[in-house]
Amino acid sequence: MRLLLLADTHVPKRARDLPAAVWTAVGDADLVVHAGDWVVPELLDRLEERAAGMLAVWGNNDGPRLRERLPELATAVVEGVRLGVVHETGPSGGREARMRALYPDLDLLVFGHSHIPWDTSFEGLRLLNPGSPTDRRRQPHCTYMTLTLVDGRVHDVELHRLERPTARGT
Template identity: 35%
Template sequence: MNVIIVSDTHMPRMAKELLKALKNELYHADLIIHVGDWQTQAVYEELKSFAPIKGVYGNVDEAFFINKFNEKLILELESHRIGVTHGHGKGKTTEQRAVAQFQDDDVELILFGHSHIPLHKEYDGKVIFNPGSPTDKRRQARYSFGKLTVERNKPLHIEHVFFNEK
């Protein structure tokens, strides 16, 4: 299963359409996971034209997302449990808030966004991953999103896709 992970698209404020580097990967996606701050329903409509979508809402999302998605999600893909949250809130760092959301859950991967800072590391026996943003890199060198390969009874393979041009 080929999964594309996006966060913090902030569309149409930060981009009028999905960017070419992202679209090229979406054509091959079996699933899209959006970890919040979509901003408008048009982003959802465009993404779902490529593949089924799972996701959570973020702190700037309109009512459509709050009504359709939750703040926290646990996905079971093949033999893997994946936690998904945006990571917004008060106190602690974004990373700490994301990890805390799943402290009582048996997940092997935690996906989160909010900071726009790409991150991929192991923490307390779990992999934590922030795809960054494909439209709003802020102080980062490049735009980014994530690719996850899921196979039953095989380790998850997750990586960033970085690109320079909007």
């Protein structure tokens, strides 16, 4: 099963829309995982229409309309992988041990908030942050991730760098 990982899209606050490459990846994915900070529910509506499946949460920039529709934590078993999605995990120092203690039953945790790509493992828990496809902040590129789940394992994790940052008005 092919997954597309997104977070911190901030549409239309940071960009009018997702980059074309991301929309192409939505069409190629079996499951879109979004770790929050949508900003407006219209993007959620559009992704739900186009995605084959979706697992998503709200973030700290998401108001009541999104919080009514999405949980703070979403979990699912996908291809034998116990997957969780949350927006914020706190400071990077000690993150792996904190998340392992907080989510002892997960194999994979997708998170956002920092806009900084992250890929680590700790005591059987893989932690992934896809960065942001629209707001690179201090990063050299806007990013998103894809991966494949097969027989209870995570394979082919790829960080995709977008050619140029998507700026509002472009």
